[in-house]
Amino acid sequence: MTIILKNFMRKYSLKKSWSCQLHHIIRTSGGGRFLTLSLSLSPIHILLISSRNIRISYQLSQMASLISATAQNHTDIAQSNFIQGLFADQVLVSLPEFLANMDFSWMVDFLKGMVKPLAATVVVFLAVALSYVEKLGLGREMIYSICRAFVQLSIIGFVLQFIFTRDNAVWIVLAYLFMVTVAGYTAGQRAKHVPRGKYVAGASILAGTSITMFLLLVMRVFPFTPRYIIPVAGMMVGNSMTVTGVTMKRLRDDIRTQMNLVETALALGATPRQATMQQVKRALVISLSPVLDNAKTVGLISLPGAMTGLIMGGASPLEAIQLQIVVMNFMIGATTVSSISSTYLCWPAFFTKAYQLETKVFTSE
Known part of the structure; x- marks a missing residue:
């Protein structure tokens, strides 16, 4: 259709002020497919519906006459005849009629399916009651957390449904970058005393997960479709987020508690990497231990x-x-690369160009 319109404009030398836009929206409804065409032809706007399943009680000749009468104000009769022939199989409908023919059964099914999740909140209220009895002060945070999770999961469900139906590589990349951005922000919040911690965490998570995802695609473990890539990427990004945040926080805290040892090593000619090697190893071991323990007991304790x-x-x-x-x-692999990358990216923030500790980074609690 786009080629036809371009040829039409070139053949009849239409003015540039005529804005022609063609939008194709193909949906599946009741086993049939229908095509929605929207043609904006200044100064008129016509909504056209061509369908196998929907029949609208408008005469085609009325629409053709309307287009012809408007087109005569801008060009010759040949242009009008061309438009009539171009849309000979189209019908004119109004927006209310179009909405009336839309299928909203999916919304009804979604609302019915949310009954069980809402019923499961009874357990949360039990936890809130116990928190109140024990005076833990966590009741409000519990309610906020479960409400936020409910809203987030509901929204992401619609987003994933949209991405899955599009099956477009661009949406896969955008979803992956969004997950990395949120993960970097969250990990940076955990290591809030690390300068530019959010950027360090985001870059580290991106490095670790992108390498492993690339290898996963090269080895053809999964097809490059949203249904496979997005869930797997989410698991990798989530685990890398946790490990990276712990690594950055632990490294900064260990250097802070052992500043004298680090400064002594620097005074003796050690590089920042050599002076903090023990702290780096300790931070990596602590952050990666839960991942390794989970791998050791996978299938034995929980699936x-x-x-x-x-x-x-x-x-x-x-x-x-x-x-x-x-x-x-x-x-x-992703968590290991991300955690090690974060230690390298933290060093410029911990030391000056003269290989001295940046004391202002370690003075705050």
């Missing part, structure tokens, strides 16, 4: 998320464990 989802979805347990092993291996 991991990817495996559980596949089994509940009807997949064979043998297929589920194969996928889980792949995800677990890449997850360990």
